[in-house]
Amino acid sequence: MSQKHILLIDDEEYIRTVVKTCLVNLGGWAVSMAESGQEGLLIAKKEHPDAILLDYMMPGMNGIMLLRELRKETTTRSIPVVMLTARVQPSDQVEYTELDVLGVISKPFEPLNLTTQVATMLGWQS
Amino acid sequence: MLFLDECFPEECYEFYCQGNPRSVSDVFKDKWADCLAEFMEQVGVKTKIVAPIVQMDDKNLPRVWGLLIVHSCAYYRQWQSNDAELLQSISNQLGIALKQSDLYSQLQTSEIRLRNSFENAVNGMAMLTMNGHFMQVNPALCQLLGYSKSDLLSLTIQDLIQPQELDRSRDSVQDLIRDQISSLQIESELLHQSGKTLWTICSASVVRNPEGEPLYFVVQVVDISERRALEQMKSEFISSVSHELRTPLTSIHGSLGLLVSGALDNQPETLKQMIEIAATESGRLVRLVNDILDLERLESNKITLHRQWCNAEALMQRVVDILRLTADDRDIRLIMTPTAQQVWADEDRIIQVLVNLVNNAIKFSSPGSTIELSVLPQHDNASLPSQSKQQDTHEHSLDGDSSSSLPILFQVKDNGKGIPADKLDIIFDQFQQIHGSDSREQGGAGLGLAICRNIVQQHGGNIWAESELGQGSTFYFTLPASESR
Numbered sequence: 001m002s003q004k005h006i007l008l009i010d011d012e013e014y015i016r017t018v019v020k021t022c023l024v025n026l027g028g029w030a031v032s033m034a035e036s037g038q039e040g041l042l043i044a045k046k047e048h049p050d051a052i053l054l055d056y057m058m059p060g061m062n063g064i065m066l067l068r069e070l071r072k073e074t075t076t077r078s079i080p081v082v083m084l085t086a087r088v089q090p091s092d093q094v095e096y097t098e099l100d101v102l103g104v105i106s107k108p109f110e111p112l113n114l115t116t117q118v119a120t121m122l123g124w125q126s
Numbered sequence: 127m128l129f130l131d132e133c134f135p136e137e138c139y140e141f142y143c144q145g146n147p148r149s150v151s152d153v154f155k156d157k158w159a160d161c162l163a164e165f166m167e168q169v170g171v172k173t174k175i176v177a178p179i180v181q182m183d184d185k186n187l188p189r190v191w192g193l194l195i196v197h198s199c200a201y202y203r204q205w206q207s208n209d210a211e212l213l214q215s216i217s218n219q220l221g222i223a224l225k226q227s228d229l230y231s232q233l234q235t236s237e238i239r240l241r242n243s244f245e246n247a248v249n250g251m252a253m254l255t256m257n258g259h260f261m262q263v264n265p266a267l268c269q270l271l272g273y274s275k276s277d278l279l280s281l282t283i284q285d286l287i288q289p290q291e292l293d294r295s296r297d298s299v300q301d302l303i304r305d306q307i308s309s310l311q312i313e314s315e316l317l318h319q320s321g322k323t324l325w326t327i328c329s330a331s332v333v334r335n336p337e338g339e340p341l342y343f344v345v346q347v348v349d350i351s352e353r354r355a356l357e358q359m360k361s362e363f364i365s366s367v368s369h370e371l372r373t374p375l376t377s378i379h380g381s382l383g384l385l386v387s388g389a390l391d392n393q394p395e396t397l398k399q400m401i402e403i404a405a406t407e408s409g410r411l412v413r414l415v416n417d418i419l420d421l422e423r424l425e426s427n428k429i430t431l432h433r434q435w436c437n438a439e440a441l442m443q444r445v446v447d448i449l450r451l452t453a454d455d456r457d458i459r460l461i462m463t464p465t466a467q468q469v470w471a472d473e474d475r476i477i478q479v480l481v482n483l484v485n486n487a488i489k490f491s492s493p494g495s496t497i498e499l500s501v502l503p504q505h506d507n508a509s510l511p512s513q514s515k516q517q518d519t520h521e522h523s524l525d526g527d528s529s530s531s532l533p534i535l536f537q538v539k540d541n542g543k544g545i546p547a548d549k550l551d552i553i554f555d556q557f558q559q560i561h562g563s564d565s566r567e568q569g570g571a572g573l574g575l576a577i578c579r580n581i582v583q584q585h586g587g588n589i590w591a592e593s594e595l596g597q598g599s600t601f602y603f604t605l606p607a608s609e610s611r
Contacts, residue, residue, distance in 0.1 A: 012373055012376075012377070014374075014377035014381075014403045014406070014407055015373070015376050015377050015380070017377075017399065017403060018376075018377055018380035018381050018384070018400070018403060019380065021381075021384055021390070021396055021399075021400065022380065022384065025384075025389050025390065025393075025396070026389060057369060086368065086369055086372040086373075086376075107372050107373075107375075107376040108372060108375045108376040108378075108379040108380065109376065109379075109380065110379075110383065111379070111380040111381075111383035111384050111387070112383055112384075112387050112389075
């Protein structure tokens, strides 16, 4: 099985660094990163990652706006998405479900379980 | 009152109490009224009939209210028994009329009392027909909704409630009408005459006739818009705080977790990076918590200003000293205009304001640029564009003061990236950041300017900003020149 490729979108530099370290070191995955919704959309279209790990609250295009854009485009429509966010209110959950989000991991997350959680949500069990 | 003297012996009173008339065939031989003999002689009375006016008292016992008496003076008239009966029946009618008039005046008193309670109630009160038409409204309700009494009386409650709210409460109103519930409380937005909406609690009950049929609604309306606004602010504050706390906490928790696991033991570079992240972000958390506490204390007026005369130049010099290293790191020059101006202020707090403003200026300036601090008496700045805002300050800060002392105007001017015009007002609100992520990278939690505004306002001054995108921003604040209260 080829190496999995994940796109991580979060506006917080330190969170990106920590999450990337988890995904690379504990999951053995390849990780691309974007610091905004706009940048994330471009990378998603260009690189077609196996999955996206997405923050909600970002200035400019937030996570939900990005998801809507992704779901519009045929090339990005079926990319599986897992949210990594502090927004886990019931009203948020409804939005996530409507936009085919496969799972939600709340911040602060458990670094040692992160890859297992993401893999389970994506059905990547080895 | 009882007549217990010889003029009105008890047995006589008892006799009258039972509603008996009495014919006296010779007033000079009346065993129950010897004392009246002299009076009778003077007036020339010879015979009389007496018919008592009897009423029931509060305990439903008879009492003699008065006597109706017919005197015969011309001669010794022999009264017939039907004379006495006629007089007694007149007395009885009188008794009833008097009782009615008593009851009527009691009713009037109680009606006035009830009306006064209604008219002077603090809460809005109304009676509504079963169709929702206003039948009676009190002044508090008129004031609350901005209508005159006559206007309100031409409306229905349905005119004042949003359709979706009406739908929401329809079932419970039906339950109330059917007597399945005895009262109803709805938190509801009512339409004010101005077209704005007003958050209220409406409590309603139904008045019924003895057969249990509903007659009308009694409704009380309490204005809770202030409470709602506070709740809204509180919940926004909590959600912002929780986001601002979670962000550094996520990095700290994640990096420490990785460090402890040993997963990075053979990657010294990454390991060092994780330690740095944990350290930086815990610093950010400390600043955030300090700012929140500071702001809370300022907003609840728990901080007393220690005002004294201070030299404005010395204040600015302190700020420049504190921030020189930070500025040098980014190759930014801090300059200040010399001045002999004195200000009446809490030195530490004004330094805190200036440090915040200069720190922001440093964050958003590019290397090689300059930040200028200056202070001026405000009349030197008549050409400034923000006159309207400064006029507020004039009124406020010169309150009760002699006109010789003008407010002092501080300026912090940078050549940074500038602030969009639509953000100039909201940047002083809590948790408002214009440049989103990059101000977070700088470690700001979005409370600095809210703290500045609070400190300046507590001094009786005003704070505002002017900016041009790409050209830079200038932050201004005024301080009253002297000890004005």
